[in-house]
Amino acid sequence: MEYFLTEEQQMIKELAARIAEERVKPVAAELDEKEEFPWEIMSILAEADLFRVWVPEEYGGLGGGVFEQALVVEELSKACSGVAVSYAASGLGAFPILLYGSEEQKNRYMPDIASGKRLAAFALTEADAGSDVSAIATTAVKDGDDYVLNGTKQWITNAGDAEIYVVIAVTDKSKGARGSSAFIVEKGTPGLSFGKKEKKLGIRASSTREVILENCRIPKENLLGREGLGFVVAMKTFDKTRPGIGAQAVGIAQGALDVAVNYARERVQFDQPISSFQGVQFMLADMATQTEAARALVYSAAKMADSGVGNISKAAAMAKLFASDVCMKVTVDAVQVLGGYGYMREYPVEKMMRDAKITQIYEGTNQIQRSIIALELVREAARKSRK
Amino acid sequence: MHIVVCIKQVPDPSQARIDRETGLVIREGVDKIINPYDLYALEESLRLKEAHDGQVTALSMGPPSAEDVLKDAVAMGVDHGVLLSGRDFAGADTLATSYALALAVQKLESVDLIICGKQAADGDTAQVGPGLAANLDRPHVTEVRKIRHIEEDKMVVERLTDTGYEVIRLSLPAVITVVKEINEPRIPGLRGMMRAKKAQIPAWDAEYIGADPQRLGLKGSPTRVWRTFEPTRHGQGEMLRGTAGEQAVLLWEKLRGRL
Ligand SMILES: Cc1cc2nc3c(=O)[nH]c(=O)nc-3n(C[C@H](O)[C@H](O)[C@H](O)COP(=O)(O)OP(=O)(O)OC[C@H]3O[C@@H](n4cnc5c(N)ncnc54)[C@H](O)[C@@H]3O)c2cc1C
Numbered sequence: 001m002e003y004f005l006t007e008e009q010q011m012i013k014e015l016a017a018r019i020a021e022e023r024v025k026p027v028a029a030e031l032d033e034k035e036e037f038p039w040e041i042m043s044i045l046a047e048a049d050l051f052r053v054w055v056p057e058e059y060g061g062l063g064g065g066v067f068e069q070a071l072v073v074e075e076l077s078k079a080c081s082g083v084a085v086s087y088a089a090s091g092l093g094a095f096p097i098l099l100y101g102s103e104e105q106k107n108r109y110m111p112d113i114a115s116g117k118r119l120a121a122f123a124l125t126e127a128d129a130g131s132d133v134s135a136i137a138t139t140a141v142k143d144g145d146d147y148v149l150n151g152t153k154q155w156i157t158n159a160g161d162a163e164i165y166v167v168i169a170v171t172d173k174s175k176g177a178r179g180s181s182a183f184i185v186e187k188g189t190p191g192l193s194f195g196k197k198e199k200k201l202g203i204r205a206s207s208t209r210e211v212i213l214e215n216c217r218i219p220k221e222n223l224l225g226r227e228g229l230g231f232v233v234a235m236k237t238f239d240k241t242r243p244g245i246g247a248q249a250v251g252i253a254q255g256a257l258d259v260a261v262n263y264a265r266e267r268v269q270f271d272q273p274i275s276s277f278q279g280v281q282f283m284l285a286d287m288a289t290q291t292e293a294a295r296a297l298v299y300s301a302a303k304m305a306d307s308g309v310g311n312i313s314k315a316a317a318m319a320k321l322f323a324s325d326v327c328m329k330v331t332v333d334a335v336q337v338l339g340g341y342g343y344m345r346e347y348p349v350e351k352m353m354r355d356a357k358i359t360q361i362y363e364g365t366n367q368i369q370r371s372i373i374a375l376e377l378v379r380e381a382a383r384k385s386r387k
Numbered sequence: 388m389h390i391v392v393c394i395k396q397v398p399d400p401s402q403a404r405i406d407r408e409t410g411l412v413i414r415e416g417v418d419k420i421i422n423p424y425d426l427y428a429l430e431e432s433l434r435l436k437e438a439h440d441g442q443v444t445a446l447s448m449g450p451p452s453a454e455d456v457l458k459d460a461v462a463m464g465v466d467h468g469v470l471l472s473g474r475d476f477a478g479a480d481t482l483a484t485s486y487a488l489a490l491a492v493q494k495l496e497s498v499d500l501i502i503c504g505k506q507a508a509d510g511d512t513a514q515v516g517p518g519l520a521a522n523l524d525r526p527h528v529t530e531v532r533k534i535r536h537i538e539e540d541k542m543v544v545e546r547l548t549d550t551g552y553e554v555i556r557l558s559l560p561a562v563i564t565v566v567k568e569i570n571e572p573r574i575p576g577l578r579g580m581m582r583a584k585k586a587q588i589p590a591w592d593a594e595y596i597g598a599d600p601q602r603l604g605l606k607g608s609p610t611r612v613w614r615t616f617e618p619t620r621h622g623q624g625e626m627l628r629g630t631a632g633e634q635a636v637l638l639w640e641k642l643r644g645r646l
Contacts, residue, residue, distance in 0.1 A: 012577065015574070048575075048576045049576040
């Protein structure tokens with residue numbers, strides 16, 4: 001399909017594809033096996049200016065947005081989505097600063113994030129607060145010119161490796177959902193520590209750890225926006241980053257499809273390549289069609305996110321939901337096309353199938369995405385009927 | 388420190404095909420790329436530039452399309468590109484090429500070091516680096532796998548040999564050619580690529596570099612290609628399996644059969 005990318009977008013896509021092919025693919029299986037954070041690849045991405053693509057020019061970026069970031073995430077995910085999410089999670093940590101940071105905060109943090117010198121992370125989830133973010137128990141108490149944070153965040157991508165954390169904490173319990181706030185916490189701050197790296201089903205190169213805050217004292221200048229905005233910051237951030245999860249899903253699916261098509265041409269059974277069997281052909285055709293539909297939806301949502309139109313929650317949720325469900329299905333079918341070989345670690349599709357699952361879970365499970373979409377539908381209808 | 392890197396545009400060797408009737412390399416429909424060995428020369432020059440606060444000029448002789456490889460070099464981080472282009476240069480062998488490149492280098496200001504790739508992937512002669520040094524009357528070392536040390540007027544390099552390496556000290560300015568063991572070339576970043584798109588690449592002609600037209604291009608090239616052909620393959624390789632001891636026995640039996 002032709003998406004009429006600008007010359008610059010084409011350049012970004014080709015560069016990300018080249019790095020994925022030359023530098024990521026050869027080490028993807030090893031990174032998965034060793035569950036190792038891909039530092040070397042992060043520095044290659046940094047030198048290639050790929051952390052700059054979604055950052056405005058005034059903060060050292062190249063002035064693109066969600067769409068450009070999605071192009072990079074998609075290409076990297078074709079080779080290894082553990083790498084892709086480590087890259088993308090820096091964006092997840094940075095969007096709150098871009099969206100709600102003061103000029104001073106943006107100038108302080110964004111140039112290093114854009115250059116890739118420092119990675120960012122976003123810490124919302126806790127042991128008892130997953131889908132129900134209003135259940136978070138981490139607190140931030142004002143003390144003179146500081147806030148003192150206490151609590152434990154769980155399953156935070158890039159935790160330990162990132163240097164800049166946006167943490168959502170309760171500042172006023174009596175206000176419920178309006179009682180939480182977003183803070184910037186830098187690695188090295190006394191009272192900030194990390195749990196051990198979690199052992200996961202997929203995206204095993206990416207690091208997932210607890211973020212532990214014990215009397216962690218930060219200056220009040222590190223509050224993002226104002227008190228009470230915590231969940232708004234989180235939701236508006238997800239609106240910007242869910243198309244990126246969609247792009248991750250599209251990339252994994254495309255990677256798996258590419259392997260499956262090539263394999264089907266070469267594998268001979270009953271004296272003919274298995275691609276000559278209609279049973280296999282129809283699987284490949286469905287995989288390709290679904291992947292392309294997911295890509296079209298992701299690109300549209302990403303462009304909407306960059307356009308500045310009003311509410312994009314529904315579009316962002318649809319892109320994430322559809323692409324991740326497609327990704328799961330396509331990767332399962334890719335393993336099927338490769339048969340027993342697909343089940344073996346010598347071939348990349350079993351990893352892609354393991355990696356696919358997370359896209360249906362994080363940044364809001366697909367059930368939560370459906371709730372968001374339904375809620376928006378009802379709201380829109382109500383607004384129309386009022387007119 | 389001013390470093391000059393000589394680079395060449397070649398047909399992509401991975402797409403190389405030969406016309407069986409004429410024996411010539413088929414150039415139509417084949418992508419033209421930067422000679423793969425020259426990427427190591429470029430990378431080494433950029434590392435020296437970064438470590439010693441120098442500047443790098445990339446130099447190429449070729450048709451107007453060779454501007455592309457100079458832009459690739461700018462994308463990687465070289466400061467300037469210079470293209471030697473014009474009808475006079477066409478059809479040059481290694482002798483005429485080294486002569487022209489040497490004159491171009493002399494046009495550049497205070498050059499300390501010239502780096503070339505080990506050889507070009509199309510001609511495979513490995514003669515232009517040494518030829519350039521001869522024209523400039525400067526020392527050279529081929530097949531450098533490491534620059535150990537460099538200062539204002541001398542450098543120490545390791546030269547790859549079949550059995551190991553030699554350590555050689557030479558005075559600057561000098562010419563070296565490098566092998567792929569020396570580094571891993573960088574992938575150009577987006578900002579470099581954008582800079583390259585806007586970069587102006589000056590094209591110098593024979594007159595500008597003060598060349599004798601008789602020594603340029605086809606006229607200045609005594610090399611004549613007599614015939615080119617695809618080598619025919621004789622026999623087939625065979626893998627011996629088993630433990631080292633078993634393989635030795637198998638090998639001995641095979642060799643004895645041939646004696
Ligand atoms: C690898 C990994 C990386 C992560 N990275 C981050 C990160 O960087 N930052 C961060 O803050 N968090 C991160 N998370 C957390 C992630 O966002 C949560 O896991 C996710 O939001 C779901 O929460 P939960 O796991 O507690 O599931 P639960 O909320 O306990 O859900 C369990 C099941 O119940 C369903 N369910 C729950 N509520 C409803 C409802 N109202 N209606 C219908 N179904 C419902 C869910 O869909 C799911 O199927 C990460 C998680 C993982 C696994």
